[in-house]
Amino acid sequence: xxxxxxxxxxxxxxxxxxxxxxxxxxxxxxxxxxxxxxxxxxxxxxxxxxxxxxxxxxxxxxxxxxxxxxxxxxxxxxxxxxxxxxxxxxxxxxxxxxxxxxxxxxxxxxxxxxxxxxxxxxxxxxxxxxxxxxxxxxxxxxxxxxxxxxxxxxxxxxxxxxxxxxxxxxxxxxxxxxxxxxxxxxxxxxxxxxxxxxxxxxx
Amino acid sequence: xxxxxxxxxxxxxxxxxxxxxxxxxxxxxxxxxxxxxxxxxxxxxxxxxxxxxxxxxxxxxxxxxxxxxxxxxxxxxxxxxxxxxxxxxxxxxxxxxxxxxxxxxxxxxxxxxxxxxxxxxxxxxxxxxxxxxxxxxxxxxxxxxxxxxxxxxxxxxxxxxxxxxxxxxxxxxxxxxxxxxxxxxxxxxxxxxxxxxxxxxxxxxxxxxxxxxxxxxxxxxxxxxxxxxxxxxxxxxxxxxxxxxxxxxxxxxxxxxxxxxxxxxxxxxxxxxxxxxxxxxxxxxxxxxxxxxxxxxxxxxxxxxxxxxxxxxxxxxxxxxxxxxxxxxxxxxxxxxxxxxxxxxxxxxxxxxxxxxxxxxxxxxxxxxxxxxxxxxxxxxxxxxxxxxxxxxxxxxxxxxxxxxxxxxxxxxxxxxxxxxxxxxxxxxxxxxxxxxxxxxxxxxxxxxxxxxxxxxxxxxxxxxxxxxxxxxxxxxxxxxxxxxxxxxxxxxxxxxxxxxxxxxxxxxxxxxxxxxxxxxxxxxxxxxxxxxxxxxxxxxxxxxxxxxxxxxxxxxxxxxxxxxxxxxxxxxxxxxxxxxxxxxxxxxxxxxxxxxxxxxxxxxxxxxxxxxxxxxxxxx
Numbered sequence: 169x170x171x172x173x174x175x176x177x178x179x180x181x182x183x184x185x186x187x188x189x190x191x192x193x194x195x196x197x198x199x200x201x202x203x204x205x206x207x208x209x210x211x212x213x214x215x216x217x218x219x220x221x222x223x224x225x226x227x228x229x230x231x232x233x234x235x236x237x238x239x240x241x242x243x244x245x246x247x248x249x250x251x252x253x254x255x256x257x258x259x260x261x262x263x264x265x266x267x268x269x270x271x272x273x274x275x276x277x278x279x280x281x282x283x284x285x286x287x288x289x290x291x292x293x294x295x296x297x298x299x300x301x302x303x304x305x306x307x308x309x310x311x312x313x314x315x316x317x318x319x320x321x322x323x324x325x326x327x328x329x330x331x332x333x334x335x336x337x338x339x340x341x342x343x344x345x346x347x348x349x350x351x352x353x354x355x356x357x358x359x360x361x362x363x364x365x366x367x368x369x370x371x
Numbered sequence: 372x373x374x375x376x377x378x379x380x381x382x383x384x385x386x387x388x389x390x391x392x393x394x395x396x397x398x399x400x401x402x403x404x405x406x407x408x409x410x411x412x413x414x415x416x417x418x419x420x421x422x423x424x425x426x427x428x429x430x431x432x433x434x435x436x437x438x439x440x441x442x443x444x445x446x447x448x449x450x451x452x453x454x455x456x457x458x459x460x461x462x463x464x465x466x467x468x469x470x471x472x473x474x475x476x477x478x479x480x481x482x483x484x485x486x487x488x489x490x491x492x493x494x495x496x497x498x499x500x501x502x503x504x505x506x507x508x509x510x511x512x513x514x515x516x517x518x519x520x521x522x523x524x525x526x527x528x529x530x531x532x533x534x535x536x537x538x539x540x541x542x543x544x545x546x547x548x549x550x551x552x553x554x555x556x557x558x559x560x561x562x563x564x565x566x567x568x569x570x571x572x573x574x575x576x577x578x579x580x581x582x583x584x585x586x587x588x589x590x591x592x593x594x595x596x597x598x599x600x601x602x603x604x605x606x607x608x609x610x611x612x613x614x615x616x617x618x619x620x621x622x623x624x625x626x627x628x629x630x631x632x633x634x635x636x637x638x639x640x641x642x643x644x645x646x647x648x649x650x651x652x653x654x655x656x657x658x659x660x661x662x663x664x665x666x667x668x669x670x671x672x673x674x675x676x677x678x679x680x681x682x683x684x685x686x687x688x689x690x691x692x693x694x695x696x697x698x699x700x701x702x703x704x705x706x707x708x709x710x711x712x713x714x715x716x717x718x719x720x721x722x723x724x725x726x727x728x729x730x731x732x733x734x735x736x737x738x739x740x741x742x743x744x745x746x747x748x749x750x751x752x753x754x755x756x757x758x759x760x761x762x763x764x765x766x767x768x769x770x771x772x773x774x775x776x777x778x779x780x781x782x783x784x785x786x787x788x789x790x791x792x793x794x795x796x797x798x799x800x801x802x803x804x805x806x807x808x809x810x811x812x813x814x815x816x817x818x819x820x821x822x823x824x825x826x827x828x829x830x831x832x833x834x835x836x837x838x839x840x841x842x843x844x845x846x847x848x849x850x851x852x853x854x855x856x857x858x859x860x861x862x863x864x865x866x867x868x869x870x871x872x873x874x875x876x877x878x879x880x881x882x883x884x885x886x887x888x889x890x891x892x893x894x895x896x897x898x899x900x901x902x903x904x905x906x907x908x909x910x911x912x913x914x915x916x917x918x919x920x921x922x923x924x925x926x927x928x929x930x931x932x933x934x935x936x937x938x939x940x941x942x943x944x945x946x947x948x949x950x951x952x953x954x955x956x957x958x959x960x961x962x963x964x965x966x967x968x969x970x971x972x973x974x975x976x977x978x979x980x981x982x983x984x985x986x987x988x989x990x991x992x
Contacts (some may be wrong), residue, residue: 170440171439171442172442172446173424173635174423174425174439174541175439175442175443175445175446176446177422177423177424177549178423178425178443178541178544178545178695179443179447179450179513180718181419181422181423182509182512182513182548183505183509185553186509186511186512186513186548186553186653187504187505187506187508187509188504188505189552190506190508190556190557190649191504191570191646191649191650193557194557194560194561194564194570194649194652195570195571195572195646195649196650196881197557197560197561197564198560198561198570198571198648199563201561201564201565202561202564202565202637203567205564205567205569206564206569206571206648207569207571207573207576207644207878208569208571208576208578208642208644208672209567209675210578211844212813216579217576217577217579218578218579218580218581219566219578219580219640219641219642219796220576220578220671220672222671222672222675223640223642223671223672224671224924225580225581225582225827226580226582226640226642227581227582228582229407229582229972231452232491232581232582233905236753240732244640245573245639245640245641246641246642246643247495247641247642247643247645248493248495248496248643248665249493249494249495249664249665249666249669249670250493250665250666250900251666251669251749251750251778251780251781251900252749252750252778252781253778253780253874253875253900253901254749254750254780254781254874254875254885255780255781255784255875255879255898255899255901255982256734256736256737256747256749256781256782256784256879256899256982256986257736257784257875257877257878257879257985257986257990257991257992258875258876258877258879258963258992259992262737262740263432265737265740265742265749266740267710269740269741270868273741278571281739281741282741283742283743284741284742284743285743286737286742286743286745286747286748287748287753287891288422290737290742290747290749290750290751291747292669292748292750292751292752292753293666293748293750293751293752293753293775293776293837294664294666294669294670294752295666295668296666296670297671297752297753297754297853298671299752299753299754300753301753306742311405319585326547326743331697332403334374334625334677335676335677336484337379338374338375338378339378339677339680339681340676340678340679340680340754340756340759341677341753341754341756342540342753343753343754344472347581350581350582351410351581352654354581
């Protein structure tokens with residue numbers, strides 16, 4: 169009985185310490201030190217939140233660089249997260265990938281036997297991967313430039329500007345943040361603000 | 372390849388450089404010596420004992436210690452279960468989640484109390500902020516602290532002579548939280564926020580996305596009815612989860628490429644946020660592994676950058692890798708600590724090498740369908756790539772952590788085999804905080820017994836004779852979880868209820884079930900997540916196996932601590948088998964591998980190994 173009372177007391181005390189005080193202290197420190205990151209690294213256009221700099225978004229128009237396939241029920245629904253969990257010998261999965269390979273080749277005007285970057289046809293772990301590989305961006309340059317009526321080299325330069333390198337040369341992989349790249353694309357054409365406001369009014 | 376190997380070397384180098392001093396620090400903490408943090412924490416500690424009516428100087432027998440341990444777990448279980456049932460009526464629930472289903476709540480309560488942190492639920496769609504903080508985060512701390520605490524009697528037993536007490540459970544646990552887990556968590560949490568891990572009490576964010584087509588097929592159809600001119604090219608297209616499909620070409624080549632785009636209504640992306648950083652810090656440091664979000668540490672808000680990834684992996688291994696050194700210091704034999712650490716590290720490196728090789732080969736079938744070398748990026752994030760994803764997998768399964776930064780289900784079969792082996796042998800390659808060391812000491816007892824048979828002497832470990840009672844307890848601790856995991860895997864494979872949860876057919880399906888039960892039994896918590904484990908069958912059987920995995924290793928260990936503490940210490944002689952030697956390390960590794968091989972190879976051959984062979988011959992399912 170004595171130990172039961174102690175169990176309860178210790179649990180209550182621990183709950184207050186680690187369940188209330190600790191998260192509040194961390195929240196306070198986070199707010200003081202890194203307010204932007206703590207809120208989700210949100211990107212704004214005027215008053216409108218257009219997404220998070222570190223969470224991927226769905227892009228299906230030809231005018232934008234596309235990200236990786238997302239296995240979430242609604243593609244890139246950041247109210248949820250997850251991967252496909254297909255095993256490597258799953259026939260349905262392999263067939264789906266085959267279809268995506270064809271799509272990527274067709275959309276980007278590649279040859280029928282051209283090799284396709286793996287990340288562009290294989291779903292990410294989170295379903296929200298904000299990045300693609302440099303190769304995956306490079307093969308889309310021609311298509312995006314054509315869809316926007318912009319010279320190809322301009323788009324190519326933009327892609328190169330957005331390459332994130334591994335930290336200290338070995339931490340992480342070379343990669344490109346799709347949302348940021350696409351934002352920059354829109355800013356070149358400077359149409360994004362206009363379209364966002366109009367969209368708002370219609371709602 | 373070269374940069375990956377550099378990564379592994381730097382990572383393990385930093386790990387050892389931090390683990391050795393942390394090991395000494397913990398030894399000071401648990402023997403009640405002053406440390407550099409005592410001036411702040413000591414008053415807090417005394418106040419804590421006063422509030423909780425704990426007498427610091429009270430010593431417990433192994434039975435009293437076990438009773439305190441069991442009662443504390445029982446109370447923790449009840450509270451966590453109830454919290455989930457009534458969360459709908461509690462505060463800090465901005466998304467208005469209702470009660471968690473009873474079997475899910477039961478499984479989750481067992482899972483977090485046993486330090487498994489298996490998640491049958493998706494965090495951002497099930498649990499309120501209040502449940503995550505007051506329920507799950509608390510158990511993240513205390514279940515880890517309990518794990519460390521129960522290893523201490525076993526360590527102390529080697530140096531105490533003719534005593535029938537083994538320490539004070541409340542003191543051991545409180546010190547683990549106050550001096551070790553809490554300070555490290557605060558530092559790690561702030562570092563993680565700096566990288567972009569969220570820490571906020573705001574409700575989920577609504578964003579207006581850039582591209583107007585980021586909507587579900589259903590919405591698309593609905594809107595195309597409203598504005599047929601703009602949307603007809605997209606109207607009836609079907610596709611899983613809105614993946615960009617070929618038909619997009621029609622749009623760009625149509626009459627209104629840019630204007631039409633500009634006029635299109637932007638769509639909404641709901642972005643889940645929450646007080647994640649504080650929970651993630653302790654989930655890694657305390658070998659918990661239960662994520663704030665469904666995708667766990669693959670989610671950009673749990674693990675946003677390569678640096679956060681590095682820090683989190685370090686945090687997973689840090690305390691388990693430091694505890695052998697704590698052991699060495701506390702038994703006055705640092706070389707013994709190194710001998711155990713070396714056995715763990717060698718097993719770790721062998722597994723890492725095998726897993727990295729397997730994953731690096733890629734998928735031969737994908738290579739044929741035009742993916743270059745078949746690089747297996749399914750279920751992996753670009754910022755981590757193959758190398759860091761495999762290293763994380765090895766770290767998280769060797770330590771009973773179970774958080775993931777890639778989907779293990781989608782990894783190559785042999786990679787999965789390595790991960791399963793790490794869990795199946797009982798989480799002793801570093802293992803969970805505290806309990807990993809306990810597991811390895813159990814294997815050490817077996818090893819010394821075998822060595823004793825070979826040289827024909829009574830086995831002794833650090834001056835204590837190992838006799839029938841110790842042997843029986845060590846064997847129970849080693850094989851009880853193994854038996855439970857294999858029997859229940861067998862049942863799951865044999866009945867339709869078990870099979871209906873599978874996401875993948877063929878031998879991979881067997882792997883999904885085996886992985887789940889190894890994970891339950893090892894109190895790991897990672898999964899081949901394709902398996903739908905949120906069913907009454909898996910919630911109940913899994914809950915039972917988690918209890919076996921936790922209590923049938925800890926209670927035998929406490930019993931051994933009790934009997935060793937009562938023995939006198941025999942001075943070592945020239946005929947004593949030297950346990951602080953490379954020879955011992957090699958024998959220990961051999962025993963772990965042999966026990967693992969004898970117990971699990973038949974199952975592993977039928978699952979991942981068979982899948983590997985068939986995949987290489989081009990067979991799919």
